Amino acid sequence: MAGVDRAELAAVLKTARARVTPADVGLPAGPRRQVVGLRREEVAQLAGLGVDYVIRLEQGRAPKPSTQVLSALARALRLSEDDRDTLFRLAGSAPPQAGRVPTLVRPSVLRLLDRMSDLPALVLSAKSDVLAWNPLAAALFGDFSAVPPGRRNLIRQRFLGSGIGRVAMSPDSDSAADCVGCLRTAQARYPDDPDLAGLIADLRAGSERFDSLWRAGRSGRQRSGRTTVNHSELGPLTLDCEVLLVPESDQTVLMYSAEPGTAAASALELLRVTGLERFAY
Known part of the structure; x- marks a missing residue:
């Protein structure tokens, strides 16, 4: 696989985060929400990752994410199979192949x-x-x-x-x-x-x-x-x-x-x- 395209990976993550509302993932919106979609803290919570790591991913400064991290982000952001595969490729990893235990929840x-x-x-x-x-x-x-x-x-x-x-x-x-x-x-x-x-x-x-x-x-x-x-x-x-x-x-x-x-x-x-x-x- 090619290396990590950090700039495009960051853009895809930010765009995906903006598409998901708190109601989509069972979180309260709160009265003073100014962010479109999810906050970085909420993505980190849903994916089981550190907030600082999510911030660095979105800023294009993080090291190459593991396949487990990518799968967790795909689930947290409710990506389709095609969008998940794009996420993997931008991170320099092969998308999950046939013969692997499916982890993407419909x-x-x-x-x-x-x-x-x-x-x-x-x-x-x-x-x-x-x-x-x-x-x-x-x-x-x-x-x-x-x-x-x-x-x-x-x-x-x-x-x-x-x-x-x-x-x-x-x-x-x-x-x-x-x-x-x-x-x-x-x-x-x-x-x-x-x-x-x-x-x-x-x-x-x-x-x-x-x-x-x-x-x-x-x-x-x-x-x-x-x-x-x-x-x-x-x-x-x-x-x-x-x-x-x-x-x-x-x-x-x-x-x-x-x-x-x-x-x-x-x-x-x-x-x-x-x-x-x-x-x-």
């Missing part, structure tokens, strides 16, 4: 996520990367935007911990084998994806439990069912998890709910109000 799916204000909802890739989330999911699981894009993976969080702050996931739960099976299924579909191979290698090296389940050789998939989320401040919450498939992009939407009148339902109602704020005791 705008129609993001619109659905925006409407799910009463239920925590996540969009996962075939290898369980968290690609998009709504505010209630962030309140339940933690601020995904504070975690580097390469670490926003629920299976990595379960077996290694990845800095997603509000939930502890047990590697010994009944669903752990299904999680490992999901990665084996993904490996069969995307045998040449280097990020997937790296994730599996990290998990096998860092977790004896994962390695043991991996060597069992079983495939699996995301399943609807009841799960217990161990919230750091509200304790264990027993929730129903529904899995909706987006077959065109090999992604899943996870939606969490609780039976009315239960402690978990009350906890979700509290999280709707408090969001990411910590509780005072």
